[in-house]
Amino acid sequence: MADSYPADDGTYGERPRRRRGRRALVILVILLLVLAGLLVVADRVAAGVAERVVADQINQEISRQNVQASAPEVTVGGFPFLTQVLNGRYDSIKVLLRDVQGPVQGSDATVKVPELTVDARDVTASLDTLRSGQGEVTAKTVQGTGTVTYDSVVALIDRPGVQLREQDGKLGVTAPVRVPVLEQELTVQGTADVTVDGSHIVIGFDRLTSADLPDNPLVQTFVNNFARQLSVRVPLPPLPFALQLHEVRALPSGLAVTASARDVALSEVS
Structure with missing residues (x-):
């Protein structure tokens, strides 16, 4: 029988037993927290292993597609990761490719997507597939976003002194042009229409x-012809995973491109 101690009102209680009960509860809570922490760590370790396996698979796939990029x-x-492993389905896999680039046919220029x-x-x-590193990884939908540098576009225009920039959400240009009629050089500015045609930015x-x-029709015609000479089709380097270009926006850092695809093999059976 537990020892009893007099309370302030003269009665006897079992205070030590209650304290032991609280102590056991605290220990149980601590153990559960430690176990939960270990499960989280194990989950993240497993996710890290899977990320390396998938990265290797994707690296092999983009090499087959002749895409130049870093690893x-x-x-x-998604969390928890381990339940996704058991199901063989994953909410999302994000892939970052750096220095994506490719040569442009008929030109020494290189279109760069940093x-x-x-x-x-x-x-x-x-x-x-995750265990052996061999097998197929497929995705229902894939969306790719990147930015084409203005330097790449200027190199394709191949006109000295041309500068491109974002101007109120549009693509702006500044360029020097020598007007023979005036026998002087002018600095002209304007904005471009930017559209998509297949794998090209137009x-x-x-x-x-x-x-x-000056308000001179002959001079204005000359400048308009020069404007059309600045127009260019920018071919993107081969995009991995059958991505199809569908949107281009001018940003301060360059031309932001968005591409997408459905039912894509991120890797193929080895």
Whole structure:
């Protein structure tokens, strides 16, 4: 029988037993927290292993597609990861490819995409694939976003002194042009229409202006012809995972491109 101690009102209670009960509860809570922490660590370690396996698979795939890029950086989304492994389905796998580039036919210029972020959703990969590093990884949808540098576009235009920039959400240009009729050089400015045609970014300049441009139809015609000479088709380097270009926006850092695809093999059976 537990020892009893007099309370303030003269009665006897079993205070030590209650204290022992509270202590046991605290210990149990601590153990559960430690166990939960270990499970989280194990989950993240397993995710790290899977990320390396998928990165190797994707690296082999983009090599087969003749895409030049740095080693892919893979992040597996969703938590807990281990339940996704058992199901063989993953909420999201994000792939970061750096220095994506490729030669342009008929030109010494190189179109550069410093970073291409690929977000694959509803990904299927069996446990055997992750364990052996061989097998198929597929995604229901894939979206890629990247930025083409303005330097790459200027190199394709191949006109001295041309500068491109973002201007109120549009692609702006500043360029020097020598006007024979005036026997002087003017600095002209304007904005372009930017559209998508297959794997090309189409940049069209129709009209340029200058503060020093005289009200002379002959001079204006010459400048408009020069504007059309600045127009260019920018072919993107081969995009991995059958990504199809569908949107281009002018940003301060360059031309932001968005591409997408459905039912994509991130890797093929080895």
